Amino acid sequence: MKKQNLSLKEIFLEDERFRISYYFSLEKQILSIKKVGLLNPPLVALRDKQFILVSGWKRVLACIKLSLFSIPVFVLEEEDDLKSFLVAFYENLATREFSLLEKAEILRRLKKFGEDEKSIVKGYLPLLDIPPTVSNLESFLAFSGLEPEVKKIIHQKSIPFSSVRMLVGFTTQERKLLLPLLFPAGQNKFKGILEDLKEISKRNDISPKKILSSKEIQDIMGSEKLSPLQKSDSVRLILRKKRYPALSLRKESFDSLLKKLRLPKTVEVKPSPFFEEENFSVNFSFGNSEELQANLLKLQELSSRKEFSAIFKFK
Amino acid sequence: MRKSEYFPQKVYVEKNSLDFPLTKRILKNVGPVPSEVIDEPQEVLEDIKASKDAIGEGKKYLLISRQKGKFVKPCPCTPGYLGCNYFILNIDLNCPLDCSYCILQHYLTNPLLTVHVNLDDLWRQLDIFLNKKKHRTIRIGTGELGDSLALDHLTENTADLVSYFRKKRNAIFELKTKTVNIKNILKIEPAPNIVIAWSLNSLKIAQEEEKDAPSVEERIDAARRVSDKGFRIAFHFDPIIRHPDWEQGYKEVIKKLLASVDSARIAWISLGSFRFPPSLKSIIEERFPRTKIIYDELIKGKDGKLRYFKPLRLELYKKIIGFIKEWGDEKIPLYFCMESEDVWREAMGWIPKGEENLEAYLSSPLG
8 A cells, every 4th residue: 555645636535436425525624624734545446448536535535625736645566346435434434323324335346346144244243343144134235235325314413223124125116205204203213103104004914105195195295284293293193093093093183181170280190101091190280389370270179070980991 | 723743853062061861861752853052041042132033043943951949939910909819830932832912922031942851959949939828728730831731742741740739639730732742641530630631712713823733623622521521620811802703703612612511620711801010012013013902992901001991891801701601610610811800790690709719719629
């Protein structure tokens, strides 16, 4: 490996065979180069008489933004792609954490450059903090093959692997339908939507596409009154009811009973989680003894009312 | 379904387990199956764990090992629900059958079928344990971390176990199985404190979810033969699983069962609805992609495990108890595995007051 100065124009960036990092912000990298210069030269290799980048995409792209003419680089004299890639891999492994997407891209490249499946599972998955199983490798490889817009959302929202794994189980067309629902959702809702959709589909033998194309859901998605987040929440609720019909019905009946009881706004009556226990809980807040007494009186009055005893049917 | 007895593709023997009589017996009984002596199973395990289906792969191999810890342990039951004060005996680990819902897929870190051969330690530990519990009757069995009879043609352990326990009158010893591997049992003299139990399910669940297990009819027939020999028998409807026509499915099996065996010989029937730790779900999904059982209305219970929403559980239990009472003796002891007090009260009509109360109830028919 030798160090030399190279004009940025000489680096053929269209060859992304070694690239594992996407969707990053250059701001801090630009600031760093502006303040202290490029301390760590990128790694390049010569292929078909052209220099291609092995490692250091962020640095090179930042230098281009800064309109630098030439930069110092290390030139790898290795001609084998796998060996070259491993230099970049181990260099990065020692200095930073990989994102899920980067892990997927690393695994894809290892496979592409000829590493056999068993060696990847046993040798590389543990290095990437992935439990060493073939199915984990398959899921990561499938992830790296997803549509760029889907990969971008996953990366930007730091979606956990369990959700990514579900997402790769849908078809391209289904993922296209899902994107507007997933984009405004946080990690938990993202997972909830995918999980409920997948499970309704499996249980009822209906394709996710058919569920998502139902009139009920399409009306929500086509609504001009609802924000993207409201649409996502409404569809999530529909899916929830379909996934847990008996529980949803019980919740609705309980809520409707509470409505009839007209509890003071400061008092909240709650069943146990999933109505699994026989007890109910009452929460209220107060700022002084008058408020406390008023709440207690209201509760006492409520508990003596005939309608209130209906609550115990929910045990 | 597996019609023949299980034989591994290969036997691994840990070096320090070579000289035990049980090792020699197993190696003789496996016949031409190749065996290899290994220092420790780590390398074999790593290879298996790197395979596409480590759990399924592990079932192909038998590891002969020593139990380094305790053979006898209290059944862990589950927090927040009533326990039945059962004790488990860990001689065999893992099971050659491949039920989709099996908790061992999640519970065992070692996917190999494993037999512990240091039986002298077992008897010594059991003596101490039973002596400590001498003032009460305890129920103990081998069918928690493995099937009690699935490897019996290789280990012949049942003969030794029954002959040990028949003299221990403060213990009720249970062998629990889904197999029909009763050849050795039928050679043994029965004793009142020995119970041979079968796990049963609806025909549909047995067919679709209990891969490699004999059919329900075959299990019932094996139970009848063991009962005719003079043994007390027991049944576990666990996990009870909702499926289309589940009511008819369980009705059919219970009717068939109670027409085939004498109710008076039944020591107990346990009922437990499908429940599992959330982390088992992804294992089931991956290993059994066609199953639908994990997509029913399962909620997170007090113990964090997924179980049916309570009204659905109650519906299952009430129906099944009704079928048992309709076709069997009213006096057959019934109990729930891992259920709450309110479910006991509503479905059974009574609540055991503490674990010892339940223990007395289940051991009372033994006199």
